[in-house]
Amino acid sequence: MKFVALVLKIGFYIGLLLLFAGFVFKGYGYLSAYGIYALLFTPYVFVLALSIFYLFNKDYKIFLFSIILLGVLIISTFV
Amino acid sequence: MEFVIAFFIGILSSITASMLGIGGGVVIVPLSLIFLKLPIHNAIAVSLVTIVSTSLLVTYKNIEKKIINMPMGLGLEVSTSIFAVVASLIAINLNQDVLKIAFGVFLLSLSFFMMKNSKSKYEYSETNGKFSYFDQNLNKVVYYDIKNIPMAILISSFAGFLSGMLGVGGGIVKVPILNAVCKIPIKAATATSSMMVGITAACASIVYFRHGYVIPNIVLFMSLGAVFGSKVGLYIAHKAKNEVIEKVFIALLLIVAIEMIVKALI
Numbered sequence: 001m002k003f004v005a006l007v008l009k010i011g012f013y014i015g016l017l018l019l020f021a022g023f024v025f026k027g028y029g030y031l032s033a034y035g036i037y038a039l040l041f042t043p044y045v046f047v048l049a050l051s052i053f054y055l056f057n058k059d060y061k062i063f064l065f066s067i068i069l070l071g072v073l074i075i076s077t078f079v
Numbered sequence: 080m081e082f083v084i085a086f087f088i089g090i091l092s093s094i095t096a097s098m099l100g101i102g103g104g105v106v107i108v109p110l111s112l113i114f115l116k117l118p119i120h121n122a123i124a125v126s127l128v129t130i131v132s133t134s135l136l137v138t139y140k141n142i143e144k145k146i147i148n149m150p151m152g153l154g155l156e157v158s159t160s161i162f163a164v165v166a167s168l169i170a171i172n173l174n175q176d177v178l179k180i181a182f183g184v185f186l187l188s189l190s191f192f193m194m195k196n197s198k199s200k201y202e203y204s205e206t207n208g209k210f211s212y213f214d215q216n217l218n219k220v221v222y223y224d225i226k227n228i229p230m231a232i233l234i235s236s237f238a239g240f241l242s243g244m245l246g247v248g249g250g251i252v253k254v255p256i257l258n259a260v261c262k263i264p265i266k267a268a269t270a271t272s273s274m275m276v277g278i279t280a281a282c283a284s285i286v287y288f289r290h291g292y293v294i295p296n297i298v299l300f301m302s303l304g305a306v307f308g309s310k311v312g313l314y315i316a317h318k319a320k321n322e323v324i325e326k327v328f329i330a331l332l333l334i335v336a337i338e339m340i341v342k343a344l345i
Binding site for chain 2: 043
């Protein structure tokens with residue numbers, strides 16, 4: 001589970017780093033957009049990591065919840 | 080200058096979250112409107128992304144402590160996310176004044192709710208239950224069961240709707256009800272809610288981001304402020320009297336709420 005949690009920390013720092021790079025290097029505004037994407041999609045990656053974790057731990061009930069949630073999240077992105 | 084203000088708004092939201100359990104959108108949206116002069120759609124978008132970034136770190140810490148109730152969090156989050164996205168789709172098509180009035184009414188209700196519940200403490204069952212976590216303060220394992228799941232789904236969905244519509248986390252709605260109605264210990268309810276809030280805010284803010292309402296530089300400084308503020312907040316929380324701060328906070332909420340409604344109506 002600690003490995004799954006690491007996804008959150010890594011996502012947070014990558015997001016902030018990209019936002020900071022976009023702020024410092026004025027000509028590279030797209031870095032800021034990537035930073036926002038990194039922050040917003042980290043919870044998605046977290047849910048995916050959780051589903052894999054519970055699948056390998058054979059906890060199929062929570063795996064099902066996380067897969068349904070992931071599906072909802074992905075669909076909502078394109079609404 | 081606006082980045083400095085954004086940084087301090089982040090600090091303030093984090094301090095109030097540490098001390099009163101109310102932070103995020105309730106503080107960020109009104110202060111962004113007043114001090115940064117942002118249009119309300121931008122304020123909501125910035126608030127949601129900041130909530131995501133702070134939730135990531137809080138959830139990381141809570142997973143380490145093993146307090147989060149994953150089955151409940153993931154189960155409830157399905158309907159919560161759907162409602163958050165629907166609400167954000169509605170909100171981006173709403174007039175600014177209508178949103179300001181809605182936010183003002185929300186703040187008014189919140190301040191009345193806080194006044195009513197300021198002295199009550201929520202009890203929880205400590206019998207053997209299906210779920211458990213180790214409480215460091217009590218120095219023992221707390222067991223609990225979840226009761227009244229349909230109510231939890233209903234409340235959580237409502238919190239998701241509020242999140243997408245007004246840019247608030249929704250923890251203020253979820254935590255007391257999960258605790259009082261579903262009999263989940265306050266620590267587990269808070270930790271689970273903070274994980275859910277991040278996921279809800281992420282899917283709601285994507286709608287705002289696609290419509291160009293997110294201002295990355297403001298998000299950066301608010302997030303940095305929030306991270307810094309969470310450490311300061313914990314320190315102040317031990318020193319200050321929460322009752323006094325809570326009363327000041329309620330008074331400020333009332334003033335901001337009335338100001339927002341009046342400005343929108345004029």
